[in-house]
Amino acid sequence: MNSFTFARATEPAAAVRELAAHDGAQLVAGGTNLLDLMKENVARPPRLVDINRLPLAQIEERPDGGLRLGALATNADTAYHPAVQARYPLLARTILAGASPQLRNMATNGGNLLQRTRCYYFYDVGTPCNKREPGSGCPAIAGLNRMHAILGTSEQCIATYPGDMAVALAALEAVVQVQGPDGERSIPLGEFHRLPGDTPQFDNNLRPDELITAIDLPRRGFAKHHSYVKVRDRSSYAFALVSVAAGLEMEGGKITTARLALGGVAHKPWRDPEAEALLVGQAAGADAFRAAADHLLRDARGYRFNAFKIELARRAVVRALREASTA
Amino acid sequence: MHASSSLAPPETITLTINGQARQMAVQPWVTLLDALREHLDLTGTKKGCDHGQCGACTVLVDGKRINSCLTLAVMRDGAEITTIEGLAGEDGALHPVQAAFVEHDAFQCGYCTPGQICSIVGMMNEGHARTDEDIRELMSGNLCRCGAYPNIMDAIRQTLRERGEKPASEKNATPIPAYHLAE
Numbered sequence A: 001m002n003s004f005t006f007a008r009a010t011e012p013a014a015a016v017r018e019l020a021a022h023d024g025a026q027l028v029a030g031g032t033n034l035l036d037l038m039k040e041n042v043a044r045p046p047r048l049v050d051i052n053r054l055p056l057a058q059i060e061e062r063p064d065g066g067l068r069l070g071a072l073a074t075n076a077d078t079a080y081h082p083a084v085q086a087r088y089p090l091l092a093r094t095i096l097a098g099a100s101p102q103l104r105n106m107a108t109n110g111g112n113l114l115q116r117t118r119c120y121y122f123y124d125v126g127t128p129c130n131k132r133e134p135g136s137g138c139p140a141i142a143g144l145n146r147m148h149a150i151l152g153t154s155e156q157c158i159a160t161y162p163g164d165m166a167v168a169l170a171a172l173e174a175v176v177q178v179q180g181p182d183g184e185r186s187i188p189l190g191e192f193h194r195l196p197g198d199t200p201q202f203d204n205n206l207r208p209d210e211l212i213t214a215i216d217l218p219r220r221g222f223a224k225h226h227s228y229v230k231v232r233d234r235s236s237y238a239f240a241l242v243s244v245a246a247g248l249e250m251e252g253g254k255i256t257t258a259r260l261a262l263g264g265v266a267h268k269p270w271r272d273p274e275a276e277a278l279l280v281g282q283a284a285g286a287d288a289f290r291a292a293a294d295h296l297l298r299d300a301r302g303y304r305f306n307a308f309k310i311e312l313a314r315r316a317v318v319r320a321l322r323e324a325s326t327a
Numbered sequence B: 001m002h003a004s005s006s007l008a009p010p011e012t013i014t015l016t017i018n019g020q021a022r023q024m025a026v027q028p029w030v031t032l033l034d035a036l037r038e039h040l041d042l043t044g045t046k047k048g049c050d051h052g053q054c055g056a057c058t059v060l061v062d063g064k065r066i067n068s069c070l071t072l073a074v075m076r077d078g079a080e081i082t083t084i085e086g087l088a089g090e091d092g093a094l095h096p097v098q099a100a101f102v103e104h105d106a107f108q109c110g111y112c113t114p115g116q117i118c119s120i121v122g123m124m125n126e127g128h129a130r131t132d133e134d135i136r137e138l139m140s141g142n143l144c145r146c147g148a149y150p151n152i153m154d155a156i157r158q159t160l161r162e163r164g165e166k167p168a169s170e171k172n173a174t175p176i177p178a179y180h181l182a183e
């Protein structure tokens, strides 16, 4: 780990000021991703600003019937919160499918959204990587790419966003609340992460001097019909090869609303409103599910070691929809 | 380039460790794990992978289990920390989880054991472990290189039973190996 100076922020505005005043300064919340990257020399911030004392750990009711998850609420406190368990069981289940209990006790909701890719080359400072060092090249495209993306890739980067929670948040259509030097703004979850394009160094649309303060869940929680299917190399404590968050509303055996988000397949949680629309009005069943899955994956492109993900993702979609519809 | 380590100012922090307040000056990049082992000579907490992947460094902070390798000591200023050294009673009586580990031979080399035990205590504080399935899932953050998992499971089941927390659903339980029945 490099040496750095250290500060503690006790109010959000002070954290934002720190970011604006010190070039390259980084906030630290749970520390579970940032400190790991610092130990690997992938991140070398000259200054760390500890935000754990900011009053942003609450989980609160919202006037519109939704729920506000504080950026500093831990993943564990969020997943086991009675309101989340009762009204957003898809989110609870998704969070609990990620990392380990120790890590979930440390990881915060804000930090979780900002976790960086697990691409082997990104982590290995001895190799080139456009995300770590723009312009240096992407060895994954012709190299080891079993964990990499099959949708929305670019000539510059084929990394995936590795997290689970954001996949459920995409299906739930959550909104990220942020605070910057010029005030506050809201970013819908679907627009929070981005595709790599020509600038893979940017994982998301948060500006370097902005603080995430909360994640808002709308009222609709798909508490009755939902599923999170996570396919991985071992049954616990591993990142997803492919994951699917599904939320349905049903009436008399027919689907009236459908939300589907895929994890492990792209640089962002992958949603496609067209595929969701295909399900509306359909009776729950294998044909409708497979048609939606085919549509979702229609532009998928496999690389040498990850082409298996395309069919895996289709089948995971079908399974998630079956589980959600029969729940 | 960054300032060399000798120039960066140490921070003075206070950690209450196993009931004792300890003040120390640490550089900001010292992890809680290194502070425990290198600054306070509490070497019961182990360094395995140093990346949050193995669980050997598990300690309890304000009663919650965490990986001490992925947090900085300065981030924990003012916290109450319990390490493996703090679990036994003042008279030296083993914590029930420790006693169950001895009874069930729940380790071979012992390197993962302090982390396993602290993690089990944390899991019990959390109160979500009902079935064997739950236990396996909720202990998946602690790897055992020797593969002592069956005996670790036995030790956990016994501790939960003693605390009256294990529900009757034995249908989920792994069959008890014959050598245990013989005892």
Ligand SMILES: Cc1cc2nc3c(=O)[nH]c(=O)nc-3n(C[C@H](O)[C@H](O)[C@H](O)COP(=O)(O)OP(=O)(O)OC[C@H]3O[C@@H](n4cnc5c(N)ncnc54)[C@H](O)[C@@H]3O)c2cc1C
Pocket: A026, A027, A028, A029, A030, A031, A032, A033, A034, A035, A036, A051, A071, A072, A097, A098, A099, A100, A103, A106, A107, A108, A109, A110, A111, A112, A113, A114, A115, A162, A163, A164, A165, A210, A211, A212, A213, A237, A238, A239, A240, B051, B052, B053
């Ligand atoms: C071994 C291991 C296994 C894991 N497995 C999984 C898994 O299966 N699924 C999964 O989803 N995740 C997994 N994770 C990742 C883990 O969930 C993340 O590391 C964690 O959620 C990050 O949160 P944090 O609070 O610790 O972030 P930090 O490490 O503190 O911060 C991460 C980044 O976010 C920034 N940041 C933090 N909070 C804010 C804020 N409020 N506003 C603006 N910026 C902020 C920091 O500056 C930093 O750049 C795993 C991690 C490890 C180490």
Ligand code: SF4
Pocket: A117, A119, A120, A121, A122, A128, A129, A130, A131, A132, A137, A138, A139, A140, A141, A148, A156, A157, A158, A159, A200
């Ligand atoms: S896939 Fe992206 S993160 Fe991985 S080596 Fe290529 S540029 Fe880097």
